[in-house]
Amino acid sequence: MQLKWNNTNEIAEMLYIKYPHIDPKTISFVKMHDLICSLENFNDNKEASNETILEQIFLKWLDEYDYYT
Numbered sequence: 001m002q003l004k005w006n007n008t009n010e011i012a013e014m015l016y017i018k019y020p021h022i023d024p025k026t027i028s029f030v031k032m033h034d035l036i037c038s039l040e041n042f043n044d045n046k047e048a049s050n051e052t053i054l055e056q057i058f059l060k061w062l063d064e065y066d067y068y069t
Helices: 008-018 029-037 051-068
Strands: none
Touching (some): 008 029
C-alpha cells in the first residue's frame, strides 16, 4: 500500500513499527515529517502536509507508543 498524507492512521502505525524506540513526545514535527517522508511506502508530495495532518499522525503514533510500551 502506498501511503499518502491522508493515510494518517497507517502512517502512525508504520512509524511505530519502524521506530518503536522513539517516544513521539521527544521529537519535533519537522523531524517527524522527515521520518514520514523516509518511510519506504510513503509516496506523496512532501510539501503537501500541514500542521493538522502532522498533529493527527502525532496523536495516533502517541497512542500506539503508549499502548505498546
